[in-house]
Structures are given as C-alpha cells and as structure tokens.
Amino acid sequence: MTMEVEIVSRDTIKPSFPTPSHLKTYNLSYFDQSIPSDYLIPILLYYPKPNTSTTTTTTTTTTTTSTCLKESLSKCLTKFYPLAGRLKDDVSVDCNDAGVDYLEAKVTNCTLLDVITNPNAHSLRQLLPLDQPYTLESPLLLVRVNQFQCGGIAIGMCVSHKVSDVSSLSAFINGWSCATRGDSEVIAPHFELATLFPWKYENDDQGLEATDEGPSKYVVVAKRFVFNALDIARLREKARNVESPTRVELVSAFIWKRFIEWDRSRSYPTSKPYSAFHVVSLKKRRAPPLTKHSFGNMSTIVGALLTAENDDNDEYCSLVGKIRGAIRGIDGEFVKKLESGDEGHLKRYEAEIMQASQVGNEPIHFTSWCRFGFYDADFGWGRPVWVATISLEFPNLVRLMDTRSGDGIEAWVNMLEEDIEGFANDPELLAFA
Structure with missing residues (x-):
C-alpha cells in the first residue's frame, strides 16, 4: 500500500532557555570530524492512540498532544543544546539556538496496524522529515510527528551524523520522552568527547561538504x-x-x-x-x-x-x-x-x-x-x-x-x-x- 501523507504544519522549535554564552561553541571530537554530516540515522517510533485522559501529568490533561510534544521538545533542547545549533566549520557547532525542524503530518488512507503488519522500507520513508537533502545551513535534527486515521502516532527523526551517533540519538529521544511525561529529572548528556579526543581529523574527503550529487546511478x-x-x-x-x-x-x-x-x-x-x-x-x-x-x-x-x-x-x-x-x-x-x-x-x-x-x-x-x-x-x-x-x-x-x-x-x-x-x-x- 502506498501511504497518502499530508504535511499539516511546519515549525521551528528552539530551546526554552537561551544557551549560556560560555557554551555557544561546541567543539567536535576527532570521531565527529571524521564522519559525514548527512542524516544517516533515520528512526521511526510507532505508538497506539494516546489516551490523554489517563496520562500521568497535569500538563497533558490540559493541552493537546501536539502542544505537549512541542513544549517538552523545547525543554529537552536546553540540555541537548548543540542539536539546536548549526555547523560552524569542520571542528565546531555554533550553538545559536536556531532550533530544530518540527513537522506534523496526517496519514489519510491507512492505520498504524496496516503499516506495522505489512511494513515496506521504501514507503516508511514518507513518515520521515527527509523532503530536503542536507545542506550546510540545515538543522542538525529533524522531527516529524505523523498522525494515523486510527489515532496512532509515528514519530520520525533524522539527525546529522556529524554530531550524533545512535546511542546519542537514543539518549535524546529518551530525554524528550522524560520531559513529555513531566519527570522531575530530564536526561542530561555529557559532552566530554572533544576533551578526550580533541585533535583535528586530516582527511580532506570528509569535512562539511554536502553530498547531494543528484539522482543515484543505482537503486x-x-x-x-x-x-x-x-x-x-x-x-x-x-x-x-x-x-x-x-x-x-x-x-x-x-x-x-x-x-x-x-x-x-x-x-x-x-x-x-x-x-x-x-x-x-x-x-x-x-x-x-x-x-x-x-x-x-x-x-x-x-x-x-x-x-x-x-x-x-x-x-x-x-x-x-x-x-x-x-x-x-x-x-x-x-x-x-x-x-x-x-x-x-x-x-x-x-x-x-x-x-x-x-x-x-x-x-x-x-x-x-x-x-x-x-x-x-x-x-x-x-x-x-x-x-x-x-x-x-x-x-x-x-x-x-x-x-x-x-x-x-x-x-x-x-x-x-x-x-x-x-x-x-x-x-x-x-x-x-
């Protein structure tokens, strides 16, 4: 089945508090510098219809799911502040609080059960915020919340591999979910890798060059x-x-x-x-x-x-x-x-x-x-x-x-x-x- 997906809104979510001046430059580690900047870690999380009447926080009982997700994402970005910045050069991120892309979409012709029962890797791409290729001005994190006609939700995310690996993206997702639930303690990342591995990568084939080379010669x-x-x-x-x-x-x-x-x-x-x-x-x-x-x-x-x-x-x-x-x-x-x-x-x-x-x-x-x-x-x-x-x-x-x-x-x-x-x-x- 070919999914019919319609984008209904597009926002930029910024940290709820400005990043302090002494944290405005985030240095990349040796390993970060050696990795392309593209969105190479796409992930999709599927949930049944949220029951906001039984959620554990007063916030979710008085606001819509959409508003709650945006507010908690903004709160989480104050901890994961480099994700709201932009790549400055091949060794650092400008933590300027420019924000992350946040899209909302609705799937009009199928249910969540249809998708997870007969998954198609190519069709699932429609649930991710990959409508534009990565460029040097692109946000480092893209988020898309897809609402199915049954009320189920698929949250799709793509992160620039230049700043994050799979474990870092998982920490962010779990930090965001903690903030959405209203937990008193939100996961706080540790940014020690540039101190442990500070030297510059000298492979000129990596760096910040965008990799959009037009249509691929193979599928x-x-x-x-x-x-x-x-x-x-x-x-x-x-x-x-x-x-x-x-x-x-x-x-x-x-x-x-x-x-x-x-x-x-x-x-x-x-x-x-x-x-x-x-x-x-x-x-x-x-x-x-x-x-x-x-x-x-x-x-x-x-x-x-x-x-x-x-x-x-x-x-x-x-x-x-x-x-x-x-x-x-x-x-x-x-x-x-x-x-x-x-x-x-x-x-x-x-x-x-x-x-x-x-x-x-x-x-x-x-x-x-x-x-x-x-x-x-x-x-x-x-x-x-x-x-x-x-x-x-x-x-x-x-x-x-x-x-x-x-x-x-x-x-x-x-x-x-x-x-x-x-x-x-x-x-x-x-x-x-």
Whole structure:
C-alpha cells in the first residue's frame, strides 16, 4: 500500500532557555570530524492512540498532544543544546539556538496496524522529515510527528551524523520522552568527547561538504528479516563450538554466510575472499566505560576476512568466530592508546581495514542498533509498539535492531534492487528468519 501523507504544519522549535554564552561553541571530537554530516540515522517510533485522559501529568490533561510534544521538545533542547545549533566549520557547532525542524503530518488512507503488519522500507520513508537533502545551513535534527486515521502516532527523526551517533540519538529521544511525561529529572548528556579526543581529523574527503550529487546511478532497497529468540537459539546450537557468542555475532555471521553462498551461486571463481565489517562503539569499551549518555560519535570499524586458505568444513562456526574475534579485539587498551593522543594508532588500524576491504571482492557491512533503549521511550502513552528504520543508499549494508521483546533481532538488509530478491528468497535464510 502506498501511504497518502499530508504535511499539516511546519515549525521551528528552539530551546526554552537561551544557551549560556560560555557554551555557544561546541567543539567536535576527532570521531565527529571524521564522519559525514548527512542524516544517516533515520528512526521511526510507532505508538497506539494516546489516551490523554489517563496520562500521568497535569500538563497533558490540559493541552493537546501536539502542544505537549512541542513544549517538552523545547525543554529537552536546553540540555541537548548543540542539536539546536548549526555547523560552524569542520571542528565546531555554533550553538545559536536556531532550533530544530518540527513537522506534523496526517496519514489519510491507512492505520498504524496496516503499516506495522505489512511494513515496506521504501514507503516508511514518507513518515520521515527527509523532503530536503542536507545542506550546510540545515538543522542538525529533524522531527516529524505523523498522525494515523486510527489515532496512532509515528514519530520520525533524522539527525546529522556529524554530531550524533545512535546511542546519542537514543539518549535524546529518551530525554524528550522524560520531559513529555513531566519527570522531575530530564536526561542530561555529557559532552566530554572533544576533551578526550580533541585533535583535528586530516582527511580532506570528509569535512562539511554536502553530498547531494543528484539522482543515484543505482537503486538500493531494504528488506527486513526477523530473528526471534527461538531462531537465535537454533543459530547458537549451530555455533556450539564458539564460546558464548552474542545475538549480534550469531545473526551477523549467519547473514554473512548466506551472503557468501548467494554470491557463490552467481559468481566464478568461488574461491575468492569475502570480508565483513562491523561498526563497534568504543564508549563501553573504555576503561572505565563512559556513561551511556555520553554525547557524540565514538566508534571504529572492525573487519573479518574469509579466504580459501582459512575456509573450513564448518564455515558458519568459523564466521561466528571471526566476527567475534574482530569485535572483541577492540578493548580498553585500544581506546587508551587513542585517548593518549596516539593518532597514528588509529590511522594504522584504519589502513589495515582499508586493505581488508580491497582484498574482499564482495564486502558486507554491519552496524548494530541493539540495546540502545529505543523501546524505553515512553511519552506517557506506553512503550513503542515498533521501532523501525528505512533503506539507505548503501548497498550490502545490514542494520541490526532489537525486537520489542528484547530477545530477538530485526535485520534490515540493504542491497541493489536487482540483487535483493535472489538473496531474500534463499531457503536457508528463510528457514531461520
């Protein structure tokens, strides 16, 4: 079903209190500087019809849901003040309280149940505030509240990756929901990353250049595969020779395995190497770990390689072990070297990753959005019934997200339009997802 969505209002929401003068310049960390500015973290949270007569705050009983969301967003932005600013240069944000875009829309031809029962990654894009490409004058955060004809709500958000990673966006969303509920304590982020990692990134290919290059030469689409707790238990049994693999490691290795088999079925020679890359957050791997409300980017990429020389009969176990070893090789000592100012340490590591990428003929990329607490975002209406994302213009990219129960994984697989059907109809894949 093609959704019919109508924009009914467009506002700019500014912090409820001006940002103090000593906080007007927000310095970007090394990791922030190395990441493009585009809106690369789209998220959608779906809620049933709010029952304002039973909400826990006096504010929501005397104002509309719309007014309450705007007022609480304004309050939350005083804590997350860099999001209301604009990029000043490639190393800082001007915290000028210019505000964030806030749109309201109504979906006229379907209900919330229609969408979550038969989700389509391309159609879901209509619920996000992505009607304009990112430019250097764009807000750093875009918000869109979509009202379904049944009364259900979908809140869509996009944030500039230059200033925020997935964990930072989750902290903001949960801070906003706290403010909407009227909690006395609103989540306060910690802005220490620029102090820990202050040096300037010297890759001229990153920076602030806008990336709108016109129509893409290829079409990337996404399909969602759901692994419930039972599916993951079956994968764990298949990987019984690997010690204590996580859900993410099991599902990543399984999708990598099916990707390899799919490629082998259409390619020659079949002995070529295959590489898998995983984004790894460093915040919890620091000793001591940073708080979960530490704001900004702090991650690296790890790579695993399968070659004809190190292939074996139990290939799935081998792939689980390779991904597990790559991820767990990033430890406190790794972060300590970065924090000491050893920029060459990361440069050498990135060079190794690039080399692995060149060796692999058909690399596949993974990023995990699991355990970031998106399902904790209660605006006074209860937890989301579903948290989703959309397709991105990056082929062979897999984003892993929690199911609502917390013990499963939804894998959003982005592939070229001409490739996705062949991959998605793999019987072994469908036997587990």
